[in-house]
Amino acid sequence: MTVAVRQCMLRLQDEHSLEDYEGGVPRWCKGCGDNAILAAVQRLCRGEDLSLERTVFVSGIGCSSRFPHYMGTYGFHGIHGRAFPIAEGIKMARPDLNVFVNTGDGDCCSIGAAHWIHALRYNMNLTVLLHDNFVYGLTKKQASPTSPKGLRTNTTPRGAYLDALNPLSVTLGVQSVSFVAQAVDWIPQVLFDIVAAAYRHRGFSFVRIIQRCPEFMPGLFDPWLQDPSKTLLLTHEDGLQLAPELARIYKNHREHDPLDIDGARRLASSDDAIPVGILYRNPEVPCYEDLRRAGQARPVERIRAGLEAELDRFTVWPVADTHSGT
Numbered sequence: 001m002t003v004a005v006r007q008c009m010l011r012l013q014d015e016h017s018l019e020d021y022e023g024g025v026p027r028w029c030k031g032c033g034d035n036a037i038l039a040a041v042q043r044l045c046r047g048e049d050l051s052l053e054r055t056v057f058v059s060g061i062g063c064s065s066r067f068p069h070y071m072g073t074y075g076f077h078g079i080h081g082r083a084f085p086i087a088e089g090i091k092m093a094r095p096d097l098n099v100f101v102n103t104g105d106g107d108c109c110s111i112g113a114a115h116w117i118h119a120l121r122y123n124m125n126l127t128v129l130l131h132d133n134f135v136y137g138l139t140k141k142q143a144s145p146t147s148p149k150g151l152r153t154n155t156t157p158r159g160a161y162l163d164a165l166n167p168l169s170v171t172l173g174v175q176s177v178s179f180v181a182q183a184v185d186w187i188p189q190v191l192f193d194i195v196a197a198a199y200r201h202r203g204f205s206f207v208r209i210i211q212r213c214p215e216f217m218p219g220l221f222d223p224w225l226q227d228p229s230k231t232l233l234l235t236h237e238d239g240l241q242l243a244p245e246l247a248r249i250y251k252n253h254r255e256h257d258p259l260d261i262d263g264a265r266r267l268a269s270s271d272d273a274i275p276v277g278i279l280y281r282n283p284e285v286p287c288y289e290d291l292r293r294a295g296q297a298r299p300v301e302r303i304r305a306g307l308e309a310e311l312d313r314f315t316v317w318p319v320a321d322t323h324s325g326t
């Protein structure tokens with residue numbers, strides 16, 4: 001069913017069903033963590049009753065970047081590393097839209113790294129999901145900036161030489177950062193709660209989701225799945241709140257105030273248990289689209305006059321022919 005037909009039908013409905021947010025059938029591998037992220041996002045859209053025609057998912061290139069195809073909303077499958085500028089352009093033109101970005105660790109932290117830093121600085125109201133599987137999945141196991149030191153890949157057959165880049169620490173180092181969280185694909189309720197908090201934050205909400213790639217990194221996170229004490233859940237009345245069932249399993253949890261940026265930086269760089277929750281949130285950081293009063297309609301006449309003036313600069317006007325007397 002096309003988006004247009006679907007929209008006509010939806011106008012007759014009061015609210016959306018989960019199926020309304022489903023797009024194509026996902027082609028990710030069995031057990032790929034991207035499936036869990038998709039389920040959490042579709043649940044969020046349903047819970048918030050987001051309108052299909054006012055919601056757009058933007059991605060770069062990679063397995064994770066196939067995300068927009070699997071949503072029933074609008075989407076833009078961009079080019080490698082360029083999801084941020086595309087999303088920013090959409091937000092500038094249409095600040096009323098719900099704009100999500102899905103990006104892989106290669107897409108965001110390698111080829112797109114410059115765009116990532118500047119997007120953080122601009123703090124536009126975007127919900128950004130970094131699907132971090134520690135490897136380039138689509139191109140069949142090449143090292144990414146988040147690959148663990150020593151990882152053997154097709155581009156590092158003797159093992160990766162460098163320490164991994166930490167996306168949380170990088171993000172928390174940018175002056176106008178406004179929301180940073182970390183989730184893991186294998187605790188679905190917490191993943192959902194974090195994605196929902198990111199969506200509700202007005203500003204650039206950055207969620208790093210540790211995502212399993214069973215195809216090229218099999219068993220990498222088995223120790224964390226088998227031993228819940230290796231995951232540190234961050235709770236707070238203004239952050240994540242744990243359901244009693246989860247609190248019984250994940251006993252390693254502690255209070256962390258999302259306003260505490262020094263605490264957030266310490267947690268981000270800690271080598272102990274994986275911190276999961278909202279590390280930092282500051283709703284006071286201004287959004288670039290507000291500073292620039294984005295989305296103001298420009299009258300067609302003004303656009304036409306501007307284009308005419310620009311074209312006139314390059315127009316070669318015919319020179320009067322003095323010999324023919326014209």
Ligand SMILES: Cc1ncc(C[n+]2csc(CCOP(=O)(O)OP(=O)(O)O)c2C)c(N)n1
Nearest residue numbers: 061062063064080104105106107136137138
């Ligand atoms: C300019 C450019 N360079 C390289 C590529 C090849 N390429 C496609 S996807 C990709 C890496 C994807 O890895 P990641 O962003 O981590 O996503 P994943 O596939 O793991 O989800 C690369 C290098 C490309 N498509 N375009």
Ligand code: SF4
Nearest residue numbers: 028029032063137213
């Ligand atoms: S290669 Fe890895 S990241 Fe890509 S779809 Fe398969 S499991 Fe997922």
